[in-house]
Amino acid sequence: MTTFTVNGTRRTIAAAPDTPLLYVLRGELELNGAKFGCGLGQCGACTVLVDGEPVFSCVTPVMLLEGRAVRTLEGLGSAEAPGPVQAAFIAEQAAQCGYCIAGMIMRAQALLERDGDPDDAAILAALEPSLCRCGTHVRIVRAVKRAARAMAGKMEAVR
Amino acid sequence: MKRVLLLSLVAAGCGALAALAYAWHGEMAPVSPPPAAAFERAQIERGASLALIGDCRTCHTAPGGPTFAGGLAMPTPFGTIYSTNITPDPETGIGRWPLAAFVRAMREGVDREGRHLYPAFPYDHFSLTTDADLAALYAFLMTRAPVVATAPANQLPFPINIRLVLAGWKLLFFHPEPFANNPARDAAWNRGRYLVEGLAHCGACHTPRNLMGAEIRSRAFAGGEAEGWTAYPLGAQSPVRVPWTKAALAQYLREGWQADHGVALGPMGPVTENLAEAPAQDIEAMADYLASLGTPASKTAMPKAPAPDASGQRPQSTGWQAAAIALPADTGAGRRVFAAACAVCHQAGRPLPLGGVDLALSTALAAETPQNLLNLILRGVPAADGLAAPVMPPFAAMDDTALTALLDYLRRDIAARPAWPDLAPAITAARRAASPQTNVNPAKGAP
Amino acid sequence: MTQALSRRAVLRGTGALILAFSLSGRAFAQTETGASATPLRGLPGSLDATPRLDAWIRIAPDGTATIFTGKAELGQGIRTALLQVAAEELKLPLSRLDLITADTGRTPNEGYTAASHSVQDSGTAIRNAAAQVREILIGEAARRAGVARADLIARDGVIAGPAGLRLSYGELVSDTLLHVDAAPTSILTDPRDFTVMDRPVPRVDIPAKVTGGAAYVQDMRLPGMVHGRIVRPPSYGARLVALDAGPVEAMPGVLKVVRDGAFLGVIAEQEWTAIQAMRRLATLARWEETAQLPDEARLPEALMALPTRDTTILDVGQPDAPSFTLDTLFTRPYLSHGSIGPSCAIAHLEGDAMMVWTHTQGVYPLRDALAGLLAMPPEKVRCIHAEGAGCYGQNGADDAGADAAMLARALPGRPVRVQWMREQEHAWEPFGPGMVARVRAALGPDGAITAWQHDVWSQSHMMRPGPPGTLLAARDKAEPFPPAPPVDLPMPEGGGDRNAVPLYVLPNARAVNHFLPEMPLRGSSMRSLGGYLNVFAIESTMDELARRAGQDPVEFRMRHLQDERAKAVITTAAERFGWKDRPKPPAGGGYGFAFARYKNLEAYCAIALEVAIDADTGRLIVTRVMAAVDTGQVVNPDGVRNQIEGGIVQATSWTLFEGVRFDRRRITSVDWAAYPILRFSRVPRAVEVHIVPRPGLPFLGAGEAAQGPMGAALGNAIRDASGQRLATLPLDASRIRHAMMDPPPLR
Structure with missing residues (x-):
């Protein structure tokens, strides 16, 4: 048994401890955000955040997550109330098939949480581990910049 | 701190003694950048090969920047040194350097203006290079595309930021001799x-x-x-x-x-x-x-452990990953982590370079410190830029307890060596080095 | 015409996947969409095959409408575009529309969602059907209210008329009202009055996709669902010689090991268990493999040495010039579709009925193939489209559907989800075929083209279902189906010869399609089919000829064109880019221009771009791309832009990096380490797409318009920067580096 939080909720996992997190999220926890893309940590479709850092859930056995905080796409918002990064992706229509986008958004979220005003190079570097095949890259970069502005504006409003 | 203090003392002493006698190098008059036609094609090509062997572009290129335009930050124990622009741009590169200045830099570690260069630029090796090879390298570099780029200022503490100090360093440690063939060898x-x-x-x-x-x-x-x-x-x-x-x-x-x-x-x-x-x-x-440098005396070739699929017929189209092995109940934590996170690729029999290396053979496990192994686990091997090359995912999510158990297992059971002592500081250091930019994007400086 | 069946192919045993066939491949699937090449009724778009209006549109008593399309959402935004078309002509708000996509149980049969035909086929059908439904409703309202039609207007789901007359669609509709055949003509909304079409309506599918909604077949969880995995042979034609499945059957959580000849699968309660069982089973199977693949390093030679069926697709004037100014062999390797999500399907056998949820591009053809595979009547097999990751042609979708059906048949009553592994997708999907194109051209003294010859060698680009033998499972079975005969898609759309006929006005020109009935590697449709290489070849040659003639590449194209729409996109791209006044590029920089009209039938696209090349490493960055496109009447301008941008970036990846790798036995490029594609560090730094407005003109497909021009523009920019013409794809760093080492170009 492994226990960790997923999107803020404490979960005790029945799956064998060597099961990669991806299959626990998609199977036991019935979450769709993390996608199976390669199972090899090469494409980024399965990216989730563990204690704020992006990880490939497809190669992360749950035994490594005892007591940790996992965040998935579902933890950032919903279709009705999307989070700022999700809203930016919708506003920029930054998807074609959209299969890679969950991973992109998680990487963007991690980047923006540690750097509120990333330049182009920082955005490209942060997204480098994630593959997109439709060629939506240009829009994805735009969406990350839009999200940065939105998050900065929100911070401004709080102050 | 101790290191800086010692260096200061030595430098002060040496500097005082040697400065006038040894430190002074005159400026060489600038030239107009030579036209490409001034060089023979064969000489340029020879220079290109030598530049590859010299690994010039690796240090003289910033990440994502134009080749040879410099600006790469090189962390040293003394501070950060930035590589310089060695494209033939007349203002910011070496476009105005005569051949003699280039030769002097490579042989003596002194730039065209007569300033001492930090030994991060390995003139202590380059000094062996023959005149003809230096001329070829010069021809190659002077025919590259000029790029306007000025490297950031080095970040070095006093007194190391005083270049004259390097004269003392050279007096102590830099004694170039021309290369001599060993007639006993071919x-x-x-x-x-x-x-x-x-x-x-x-x-x-x-x-x-x-x-x-x-x-x-x-x-x-x-x-x-x-x-x-x-x-x-x-x-x-x-x-x-x-x-x-x-x-x-x-x-x-x-x-x-x-x-x-x-x-x-x-x-x-x-x-x-x-x-x-x-x-x-x-x-x-x-x-x-x-x-010819020799082989370790006590070690002999070890037979490679047979891959789980010795037949070589494993259908890679089901994936190159190995099925999990049923572990006995009393299996230690390190082996459990290894089986779940590592063995799936490293014991799957996919040939190198794209497959995971047989860890029993890995030099990283046999090394004196776990530094490289930690770097690999925490950073992985990122995908190469457009080339078929191995990719290993990072396992930065592994906490210190799991990491310690894994390293102990790898070292003792896979590499058959005594455990590395004192893993905690090594792990802390490796984590710090591997973490993405902390709170600010360093390219833009602190807020 | 040469008709040949090679001895090697004949000798190949039943285990071989690949077999040459010279029988009539034209018996089915005459077109890439599977639609009939000749109209049956003269009705617009897909109405011609499915004329009943209520097959396309149904209106509920509450006034909401359901639209039915036989096309599938592949990430190209078709769902939103079709809804826009329906909303516009029905005069109903988008929020009151629902859309049902490809489902053999519910929607019209529109063949394959392919060839940039969806808006043209289905959009046209839905637009006309919607317009006719609207007019029927107006007529019904006029009848009921006893007023003249001309006094009535349809707006927001209501027919309104004089004296406050308001009849909602829900009130007006009855069971039989729309159960009528479409008329040949419709009263279509004037583009000037559009309120929904030609507007950048946000995609309806994106919110779920970015928030973790159930958006893909991979996300479906049916009650009682179990997980299947397949163990594919290690290589084409491998024979299973021994298997002891006992240890896998004994694994806890494993429900079944399915074996039918060399078709091997496992079913388990949990997905991770299924993966473990698959891996175990793979190590227990012993295969006999044969070395039957060509030498990868000499692929063009190997292709050109195969027997051919030749068709002359263009022959005007006297193309046999005494000598040619240029004679270039352009080649491309096999390309992987590279879907980010490997193929997946769910199948469920209940009683005597099989349901399959699949991301196939053609639910009806797959249904027919599965019925054959399972020896079931077609009406007992239902295929329902559920989205997968972008496919860009025929990836493993259909095969995964067959795999799921095979497993579901072995475990009746339980839905079985089959997810392919990354390596299976990379090794077993049908690739975009490796190809060779030779272009010869001569310039006259006035700098105009006097002779042109284009020869193209390619295997079939159309091995989609229909025949069961197109499916991997059908070939692996103990009693295998015969391999499907190779289909040579005919002109004008063409297959390997797609876009091999230049749109330029050439007085003396010939083009010959050397169709290869043999298939050294499994191949089928991949975005733009032969168009990518043929446009690369033609546009590289045009660029080179312009240089030889001392003319500007844009002006040189213009003087050889008569098509005004072609000229318009070229002019637009050139002007917006600033082509005429382009400054001399910095060292390592270069400019490239290219143009094509996809298939000579669909969208026009011209691309101007600038690159920066690091001469020392050959690393190329596209710094700026300006594209101009004419897609006829636009339904969703942002959708068009998204498609063109995507085509530009995807073609950058194909052109700079990609090629399927193999040894003499096996495909070796089985993951992203071995088959690298573009990552963010190489993304074009600025991409702009300009749409040349063509209100009221027929829809022209946009999904594949950019790939050919983008590849060619890159080649032309490298030529500009290096002085060297690269003709062997991919134009990778090593080739660019060597080109840059050669003497600098004379500007």
């Missing part, structure tokens, strides 16, 4: 030694340095450090399981991997990328010389 070996000791500057990383940052010549190739990575000992002191042969070295240098040793990673990665394009006979010569 031409290939001598060529290899000329390149390895000279332009290729292997010792700059693979030889330990003293407190003042100078290579300890008496311990040549005994292993050193570069950019937070261990540069393994070469020759008789090499920790490898399977001794290097000339053929294995040549393949490794040319292709960046070797089945019995692994894949070139960290700062060695770009070195082999350069060498891949260098003349084959030069690589052979380097391998010849490196092989």
Whole structure:
């Protein structure tokens, strides 16, 4: 048994401890955000955040997550109330098939949480581990910049 | 701190004594950038090969920046030094350098204006290079595309930021001699030694340095450090399981991997990328010389453990990953982590370079410190830029307890060596080095 | 015409996947969409095959409408575009529309969602059907209210008329009202009055996709669902010689090991268990493999040495010039579709009925193939489209559907989800075929083209279902189906010869399609089919000829064109880019221009771009791309832009990096380490797409318009920067580096 939080909720996992997190999220926890893309940590479709850092859930056995905080796409918002990064992706229509986008958004979220005003190079570097095949890259970069502005504006409003 | 203090004392003493006598170098008059037509094509091509062997572009190119335009930050124990622009741009590069100034920089570590250069630029190796080769390198560099780029200022503490101090350093540690052939050895070996000791500057990383940052010549190739990575000992002191042969070295240098040793990673990665394009006979010569450095006395070739699928018929179209092994209930934590996170690729039988290396052969596990292994686990091997190359995911999510257990298991059970002592500080240091930019984007400086 | 069946192919045993066939491949699937090439009724778009209006549109008593399309959402935004078309002509708000996509149980049969035909086929059908439904409703309202039609207007789901007359669609509709055949003509909304079409309506599918909604077949969880995995042979034609499945059957959580000849699968309660069982089973199977693949390093030679069926597709004037100014062999390797999500399907056998949820591009053809495979009547097999990751042609979708059906048949009553592994997708999907194109051209003294010859060698680009033998499972079975005969898609759309006929006005020109009935590697449709290489070849040659003639490449194209729409996109791209006044590029920089009209039938696209090349490493960055496109009447301008941008970036990846790798036995490029594609560090730094407005003109497909021009523009920019013409794809760093080492170009 492994226990960790997923999107803020404490979960005790029945799956064998060597099961990669991806299959626990998609199977036991019935979450769709993390996608199976390669199972090899090469494409980024399965990216989730563990204690704020992006990880490939497809190669992360749950035994490594005892007591940790996992965040998935579902933890950032919903279709009705999307989070700022999700809203930016919708506003920029930054998807074609959209299969890679969950991973992109998680990487963007991690980047923006540690750097509120990333330049182009920082955005490209942060997204480098994630593959997109439709060629939506240009829009994805735009969406990350839009999200940065939105998050900065929100911070401004709080102050 | 101790290091800086000591250095200050020595520098002050040496500086005072030597400054006038030794430190002074005059400025060489600038020239108009020579036109491309001033150089023979054959000479340029020879220079191109030598630049590859010299790994010039690796240090003189900022990440994502134009080749040879400099600006790469090089962390040293003394502070950060930025590489300079060696494109022929007249204002910000070396466009106005006469050949003599280039030769002086390579041989004496002094720039055209007469300023001493920090030994991060390995003139202590380059000084061996012949006149003809330096002229060829010059021809190559002067025919590159000029790029306007000024490197950021070095970040060095006093007194190291005073270049005159380097005169004292040179007095103590820099005694260049021209290269002399060893008549007892054949031409290939001598060529290899000329390149390895000279332009290729292997010792700059693979030889330990003293407190003042100078290579300890008496311990040549005994292993050193570069950019937070261990540069393994070469020759008789090499920790490898399977001794290097000339053929294995040549393949490794040319292709960046070797089945019995692994894949070139960290700062060695770009070195082999350069060498891949260098003349084959030069690589052979380097391998010849490196092989002559000797093999570890006590070690003999170890038979490779058979892959789980010895038949070689594993249908890779189900994936190159191994099925989980049922572990007994009393299995230790380290082996459990290994089985879940590592074995799936490293015991799956996919051939190198794209497959995971057989960890029993891995030099990282046999090395004196866990530094490289930690770097690999925490950073992984990112995908190469558009090239077919191995990819290993990072396992930064592994906490210190799991990491410690894993390293103990790998070291004792897989590498069959005594456990590394005191893993905690090594883990902390490796985590710090591996973490993405902390709170600010360093390219833009602190807020 | 040469008709040949090679001895090697004949000798190949039943285990071989690949077999040459010269029988009539034209018996089915005459077109890439599977639609009939000749109209049956003269009705617009897909109405011609499915004329009943209520097959396309149904209106509920509450006034909401459901639209039915036989096309599938592949990430190209078709769902939103079709809804826009329906909303516009029905005069109903988008929020009151629902859309049902490809489902053999519910929607019209529109063949394959392919060939940039969806808006043209289905959009046209839905637009006309919607317009006719609207007019029927107006007529019904006029009848009921006893007023003249001309006094009535349809707006927001209501027919309004004089004296406050308001009849909602829900009130007006009855069971039989729309159960009528479409008329040949419709009263279509004037583009000037559009309120929904030609507007950048946000995609309806994106919110779920970015928030973790159930958006893909991979996300479906049916009650009682179990997980299947397949163990594919290690290589084409491998024979299973021994298997002891006992240890796998004994694994806890494993429900079944399914074996039918060399078709091997496992079913388990949990997905991770299924993966473990698959891996175990793979190590227990012993295969006999044969070395039957060509030498990868000499692929063009190997292709050109195969027997051919030749068709002359263009022959005007006297193309046999005494000598040619240029004679270039352009080649491309096999390309992987590279879907980010490997193929997946769910199948469920209940009683005597099989349901399959699949991301196939053609639910009806797959249904027919599965019925054959399972020996079931077609009406007992239902295929329902559920989205997968972008496919860009025929990836493993259909095969995964067959795999799921095979497993579901072995475990009746339980839905079985089959997810392919990454390596299976990379090794077993049908690739975009490796190809060779030779272009010869002569310039006259006035700098105009006097002779042109284009020869193209390619295997079939159309091995989609229909025949069961197109499916891997059908070939692996103990009693295998015969391999499907190779289909040579005919002109004008063409297959390997797609876009091999230049749109330029050439007085003396010939083009010959050397169709290869043999298939060294499994191949089928991949975005733009042969168009990518043929446009690369033609546009590289045009660029080179312009240089030889001392003319500007844009002006040189213009003087050889008569098509005004072609000229308009070229002019637009050139002007917006600033082509005429382009400054001399910095060292390592270069400019490239290219143009094509996809298939000579669909969208027009011209691309101007600038690159920066690091001469020392051959690393190329596209710094700026300006594209101009004419897609006829636009439904969703942002959708068009998204498609063109995507085509530009995807073609950058194909052109700079990609090629399927193999040894003499096996496909070796089985993951992203071995088959690298573009990552963010190489993304074009600025991409702009300009749409040349063509209100009221027929829809022209946009999904494949950019790939050919983008590849060619890159080649032309490298030529500009290096002085060297690269003709062997991919134009990778090593090739660019060597080109840059050669003497600098004379500007």
